[in-house]
Amino acid sequence: MSEVANTSDNTASRSTSVVVVVQPSDVSIGKQFIGQLIRDLKIGFRSRGDFINPLLFYALAVMLFPFGLGTDATILKNIAPGVMWVLALLSVLMSLDTLFQRDYMEGTLEQQVLHGAPLSTLVLAKVLAHWITTALPLVLVSPVLAVMLYLPGHAIPVLVLSLLLGTPVLSLLGSIGAALTVSVRGGGLLLALLVLPLYIPVLIFGASATAAAANLDGPGYAGQLLWLSVFMVLSITLAPFAGAAALRISLEQ
Amino acid sequence: MLFENLSLEIRSGDAVELSGPNGSGKTTLLRCLAGLSPDYKGDIQIGDFIYLGHSSGLSGLLSVRENQRWYASLSGKMVSEEDLDDALSRVGLAGYQGIACAQLSAGEKRRVILSRLLYSNAALWLLDEPLTALDKEGVALVHDLIASHCKSQGAALYATHQSLALDAAQALDLGEYGAISKTERPYSHIANPEHNEFPVDV
Amino acid sequence: MFFDSFSAFLEMGGHGFYVWLSFGLTGLLIIGNVVHVRMARRNFFREHAQRQTRRKRSGTVPSNSGQNQQHKATEL
Amino acid sequence: MGVLKTLWHKLGSPRWFYDMSRSWSMIFGILAVLLLGAGTLWGLAYAPADYQQGNSFRIMYLHVPTALVAQSSYLMMGIAGVVLLVWRMKLADVLAAAIVPIGFSMTLIALFTGAIWGKPTWGTWWVWDARTTSMLVLLFLFIGVGALRDAITNLETAGRACAVLAIVGMINIPIIKYSVDWWLTLHQTSSFSLVEAPTMPSSMWAPLLLNVLGMYCFLGAVLTSAVRTGILKREQNTAWVNEVVEQELA
Numbered sequence: 001m002s003e004v005a006n007t008s009d010n011t012a013s014r015s016t017s018v019v020v021v022v023q024p025s026d027v028s029i030g031k032q033f034i035g036q037l038i039r040d041l042k043i044g045f046r047s048r049g050d051f052i053n054p055l056l057f058y059a060l061a062v063m064l065f066p067f068g069l070g071t072d073a074t075i076l077k078n079i080a081p082g083v084m085w086v087l088a089l090l091s092v093l094m095s096l097d098t099l100f101q102r103d104y105m106e107g108t109l110e111q112q113v114l115h116g117a118p119l120s121t122l123v124l125a126k127v128l129a130h131w132i133t134t135a136l137p138l139v140l141v142s143p144v145l146a147v148m149l150y151l152p153g154h155a156i157p158v159l160v161l162s163l164l165l166g167t168p169v170l171s172l173l174g175s176i177g178a179a180l181t182v183s184v185r186g187g188g189l190l191l192a193l194l195v196l197p198l199y200i201p202v203l204i205f206g207a208s209a210t211a212a213a214a215n216l217d218g219p220g221y222a223g224q225l226l227w228l229s230v231f232m233v234l235s236i237t238l239a240p241f242a243g244a245a246a247l248r249i250s251l252e253q
Numbered sequence: 254m255l256f257e258n259l260s261l262e263i264r265s266g267d268a269v270e271l272s273g274p275n276g277s278g279k280t281t282l283l284r285c286l287a288g289l290s291p292d293y294k295g296d297i298q299i300g301d302f303i304y305l306g307h308s309s310g311l312s313g314l315l316s317v318r319e320n321q322r323w324y325a326s327l328s329g330k331m332v333s334e335e336d337l338d339d340a341l342s343r344v345g346l347a348g349y350q351g352i353a354c355a356q357l358s359a360g361e362k363r364r365v366i367l368s369r370l371l372y373s374n375a376a377l378w379l380l381d382e383p384l385t386a387l388d389k390e391g392v393a394l395v396h397d398l399i400a401s402h403c404k405s406q407g408a409a410l411y412a413t414h415q416s417l418a419l420d421a422a423q424a425l426d427l428g429e430y431g432a433i434s435k436t437e438r439p440y441s442h443i444a445n446p447e448h449n450e451f452p453v454d455v
Numbered sequence: 456m457f458f459d460s461f462s463a464f465l466e467m468g469g470h471g472f473y474v475w476l477s478f479g480l481t482g483l484l485i486i487g488n489v490v491h492v493r494m495a496r497r498n499f500f501r502e503h504a505q506r507q508t509r510r511k512r513s514g515t516v517p518s519n520s521g522q523n524q525q526h527k528a529t530e531l
Numbered sequence: 532m533g534v535l536k537t538l539w540h541k542l543g544s545p546r547w548f549y550d551m552s553r554s555w556s557m558i559f560g561i562l563a564v565l566l567l568g569a570g571t572l573w574g575l576a577y578a579p580a581d582y583q584q585g586n587s588f589r590i591m592y593l594h595v596p597t598a599l600v601a602q603s604s605y606l607m608m609g610i611a612g613v614v615l616l617v618w619r620m621k622l623a624d625v626l627a628a629a630i631v632p633i634g635f636s637m638t639l640i641a642l643f644t645g646a647i648w649g650k651p652t653w654g655t656w657w658v659w660d661a662r663t664t665s666m667l668v669l670l671f672l673f674i675g676v677g678a679l680r681d682a683i684t685n686l687e688t689a690g691r692a693c694a695v696l697a698i699v700g701m702i703n704i705p706i707i708k709y710s711v712d713w714w715l716t717l718h719q720t721s722s723f724s725l726v727e728a729p730t731m732p733s734s735m736w737a738p739l740l741l742n743v744l745g746m747y748c749f750l751g752a753v754l755t756s757a758v759r760t761g762i763l764k765r766e767q768n769t770a771w772v773n774e775v776v777e778q779e780l781a
Contacts, residue, residue: 039323042314108311114287252289252290
């Protein structure tokens with residue numbers, strides 16, 4: 001496949017490849033996806049810490065704002081969409097540590113990188129399981145917290161919808177950062193640094209969709225929601241590949 | 254550079270014992286073979302293999318059976334419940350299905366991992382320090398597993414400090430500085446669907 | 456010359472402070488970059504020469520055994 | 532086609548590049564000094580003032596070139612990342628590592644000059660305007676890649692990890708740019724935006740062109756030198772580096 005490797009210095013490096021003859025696995029990729037999803041859902045729900053902490057952080061953080069800004073309804077009403085979205089984003093970011101860390105510590109991540117199923121489907125399964133166990137509760141609890149910030153009632157459905165569309169994007173983009181920093185000691189802060197710039201578009205459209213829904217006479221919120229769904233589709237298709245590549249690289253050491 | 258122009262062909266029925274002091278590249282060689290680390294020049298052709306690193310573990314929150322079922326689906330094999338039970342009993346952990354892995358001792362965890370070798374029926378076993386945390390029976394268990402695997406046309410390449418004294422085993426000592434010590438017998442070959450040609454320098 | 460006198464050139468119709476501040480900062484950072492790059496080159500040669508003399512004294516062949524080279528080359 | 536193929540093949544060996552690029556840094560350096568000197572002098576002293584912004588618009592002669600070079604540095608890093616991951620070319624990793632400090636300082640300059648430029652017209656040091664915001668985001672993207680490279684000890688892994696991050700960042704830059712621009716139209720009070728300078732007479736944009744070319748030559752000069760040092764560091768265990776060191780110090 002390539003000429004004999006001589007170790008003199010100025011040989012051009014050519015792509016060395018591992019010809020891994022993947023045995024035709026009799027288990028379809030769909031089943032492997034489901035198998036991985038069920039396994040990670042079990043782990044997610046059994047490790048209550050990873051499941052509850054983002055939720056508590058979200059509630060506590062929202063509660064802090066009235067203490068900081070006073071209870072004047074007009075002020076809180078104006079900042080409610082932005083605050084809800086920024087705190088949801090930070091809660092998702094905080095929960096991303098546990099996405100690969102637990103498997104990395106227990107050594108099971110290596111097996112996932114190794115075996116038959118294409119790694120990107122496994123990463124997608126892991127991120128979906130992680131989203132269900134951490135981000136979905138945030139979305140479900142956000143109406144209650146929105147009321148605490150006097151967000152008008154008619155805006156709450158749009159807030160929930162925009163969070164439903166936006167948080168998967170946050171989890172998927174975050175999974176790339178989590179995969180890059182899984183083997184780095186103290187990777188949590190680094191993860192935030194890597195991923196926050198990528199969160200800006202989602203925050204812009206999410207917060208402005210909710211804000212547009214809040215003031216009735218303003219422009220509509222449909223456009224923003226459509227953009228969020230564009231981001232979701234884009235990240236579902238592309239992010240797992242980047243995540244898989246990042247995972248393979250982090251596990252090289 | 255750990256070692257260079259290492260050429261290794263493993264044929265079915267062959268067991269190669271990889272030895273050498275720490276840092277001589279045993280793990281790196283196995284990881285390159287498994288495709289985990291791409292830092293090498295050369296070609297690897299490898300068929301259906303299973304790799305058990307010394308860090309390969311179990312999910313503590315899942316029970317033994319859940320771990321097994323997940324691992325089977327991961328490696329793309331349709332494995333019936335009986336096979337899983339049979340694998341467990343062969344490693345001496347019959348009836349451990351329901352126990353959460355967090356409560357198992359290191360030795361028991363190691364045996365659950367070894368049971369993967371049985372129900373994944375991979376042709377080539379790549380084992381990195383399989384004897385860690387195993388007592389005397391455990392070592393004997395590994396010895397029998399590899400011996401029977403090689404008899405039934407399988408092959409194994411395992412790195413270890415404590416020799417397994419398998420009769421058919423050939424030694425591959427990475428201890429030499431930068432070069433491979435040639436054992437007297439030429440390497441036998443594995444009649445794997447894909448014969449393993451592996452000229453490497455890392 | 457757009458400006459009639461040198462002092463007008465400095466003063467720039469009231470905006471001189473901002474213009475000269477930004478040109479000064481840019482100059483500083485550009486020179487900083489050049490110095491950084493030249494220093495990195497000089498330091499490497501000095502360090503490497505020391506490594507050579509140490510190796511010659513201890514008589515070992517240029518060591519390329521041992522783990523993948525861990526030395527971190529870049530700095531931010 | 533054959534020439535390109537062999538060139539690409541040769542690029543695989545850092546030593547070939549090291550020998551070949553011996554004089555590039557000097558040539559780029561001289562060109563940069565000439566172009567930047569001429570452009571700055573012309574822009575500062577001879578170009579007419581802007582009828583709206585007065586003389587503060589001269590900061591544009593710094594802001595636009597550095598912003599362009601900053602964005603192209605990130606683009607280069609992304610492309611070097613692709614080359615590293617697909618063809619495993621060590622030189623691409625050395626280039627990606629070398630470009631971070633330069634790109635970072637270019638973005639910093641663009642950020643400062645953008646902010647200072649806004650002060651006379653709006654009276655505040657920071658303006659949420661398309662230029663300054665996109666430079667701010669680019670700054671954090673650079674810091675992210677630099678921090679990741681610094682956090683991973685193993686050189687090869689760090690290179691590949693930063694390559695993935697640079698590629699992901701590169702794909703996201705247009706998305707971020709357009710969502711920021713859209714967000715600005717939402718909140719932009721003044722209709723006048725500093726992004727597209729009004730159609731400029733030739734005496735205004737000629738020095739700008741000189742400065743842009745000069746800044747790219749500066750990038751070439753600093754980058755070549757940084758890459759060559761990077762190559763020496765990466766290959767310090769090889770024999771040819773020892774010769775180079777001896778020649779240099781002899």
